[in-house]
Amino acid sequence: MDAAFYTRRGGLYESSELTRGPWDPGSQHAGPPAALLGREIERMPSEGPRQVGRVTFEILRPVPIAPLSVEAEVVRPGRRVELIEAVLSDGERALIRATAWRLREAELDLPVGVTSAGSQAAGGRSATLSPGSRPPGPDQGEPAPFFPTGEEVGYHTAMDYRFVAGDFLAPGPATVWMRPRHPLVAGEETTPLERVLLAADSGNGVSATLDFERFVFINVDLTVHLNRLPSGEWVCLDSVTIPERNGVGLTDTALHDELGPIGRAAQTLLVADRSA
Numbered sequence: 001m002d003a004a005f006y007t008r009r010g011g012l013y014e015s016s017e018l019t020r021g022p023w024d025p026g027s028q029h030a031g032p033p034a035a036l037l038g039r040e041i042e043r044m045p046s047e048g049p050r051q052v053g054r055v056t057f058e059i060l061r062p063v064p065i066a067p068l069s070v071e072a073e074v075v076r077p078g079r080r081v082e083l084i085e086a087v088l089s090d091g092e093r094a095l096i097r098a099t100a101w102r103l104r105e106a107e108l109d110l111p112v113g114v115t116s117a118g119s120q121a122a123g124g125r126s127a128t129l130s131p132g133s134r135p136p137g138p139d140q141g142e143p144a145p146f147f148p149t150g151e152e153v154g155y156h157t158a159m160d161y162r163f164v165a166g167d168f169l170a171p172g173p174a175t176v177w178m179r180p181r182h183p184l185v186a187g188e189e190t191t192p193l194e195r196v197l198l199a200a201d202s203g204n205g206v207s208a209t210l211d212f213e214r215f216v217f218i219n220v221d222l223t224v225h226l227n228r229l230p231s232g233e234w235v236c237l238d239s240v241t242i243p244e245r246n247g248v249g250l251t252d253t254a255l256h257d258e259l260g261p262i263g264r265a266a267q268t269l270l271v272a273d274r275s276a
Contacts, residue, residue, distance in 0.1 A: 004186035005032045005158065005198075012067040018182055019065055020154030022147050022205065023218060027062040029155035030096075034222060035184050035197040037086045037098040040072045042193050044084055048104060052193055055100035056223040063088070063095045080104045137258055138162040138177035138234045145169060147205070147212040158182055159198070162234075166207065173240040174206040179233045192229035196255065199235045200224050200265040203253035207239035214274060217241065217249055219267035230257035243271045 006013040013036060021029035034057050042052060069089050076083035081103050088096040141162025147169070149156060160181055166174030178199040184190045190198075201222050210217060236256035243249035249269030255262050 004183040005180075006036060006068075006184065007186040009067075012069055013185070014067050015065045017065065017153045018155065018158035019063075020151060022149045022154070022156065022212075023216060024062060025149075025151055025154075026064060028065055029201065030057070030059055030063070030219065030222060031155060031159075031198045031201040032184065033063045033068070033088050033096055034098075034201055035190075035194040036068070036070055037072075037088055037096060038100075038193050038197040039184065039191070040070045040086050041084050041098065041100045041102070042191065044072055044074060044102075046082070046102070047079075050082070050102040051105055051229060052226060053101045053103045054223070054225050055098055055197075056221065058097045058221055059095075059219065060097060061093065061095055064090060066090055068095070134260055135175050135177075135236050135238055135256055136164045138179075138236075140164055141177050159202075161206075163206075168206060168208070171209045171211075172207065173238075175236065175238045176202075176206045177234045177236045178202065179235065192231075193226075195233065196224065196226065196230055196235055196262070199237060200253065200255065201267070203237055203239040203265055204241050204249075204251040204267050204269055206237055207241045207251060207253075209241050210243055210271070215243075215271060216274060217243060217269045217271050219251065219269050221268050222265065223267075224255075224263060224265045226255075226263035228262055230255075230262050232258050234258060235262075237265075241269070243269065247271050 005018050019028040019032040072086035074082055075085050084100045086098045087094050141164045144163050144167035146156035160179045162177040164175045180198050184194045204219055238254040241251045249271045251267040253265040
């Protein structure tokens with residue numbers, strides 16, 4: 001079994017079978033490459049602590065299970081906010097482009113109960129993100145079978161799932177806690193941002209409303225907003241997918257950790273009949 005999603009060799013990242021996605025055995029799930037781009041973004045030098053507040057991934061083409069390169073640059077520098085662009089490529093073509101806002105972190109004296117981990121958010125309703133109570137924790141969830149991909153090893157075996165509502169094979173909204181079973185990059189500890197990005201692209205899979213064997217519902221992008229980074233190893237996806245008859249769909253995912261809401265993710269979907 002591979003020890004990590006990627007192994008760094010020189011300036012390239014060798015992809016393991018753990019990155020394999022559900023749509024094509026030769027292509028990656030978008031979660032690992034998104035996390036690899038996030039790794040490069042958060043490692044960009046800065047004058048002080050900064051957090052990614054929003055990152056958008058434009059998925060230009062399928063990502064092969066092959067050696068990859070990642071490059072990033074600051075395109076809008078600033079003392080308080082900066083915009084970073086990053087590109088994942090196979091040496092010949094850009095595969096995913098990412099843009100991210102990094103915001104300066106500073107300790108503030110805020111009123112009690114207004115933050116995501118405050119009494120108001122944890123006790124009943126979140127004032128800013130996801131209505132309703134905080135989801136049950138991962139210790140109250142159950143594992144569930146993945147879609148029948150026909151592959152023994154892939155992203156579906158590299159992640160740990162605990163469903164507290166719905167599952168992969170039950171159509172409709174779902175709430176699931178996720179954590180990676182392996183490091184993103186061999187020899188490195190997976191960071192909180194990387195953990196979020198490894199999981200966030202799964203929203204359309206966990207909340208699928210259509211038969212996986214008849215339809216595809218592939219996302220062409222992923223946008224993740226974060227009010228804070230997760231605490232602990234689990235990330236919760238509270239997701240709903242809405243497909244339309246014109247072949248376009250949307251997945252909306254509220255993101256949580258065990259303290260409360262941490263952000264939101266959205267995916268634009270191409271919906272199609274496999275026989276077409």
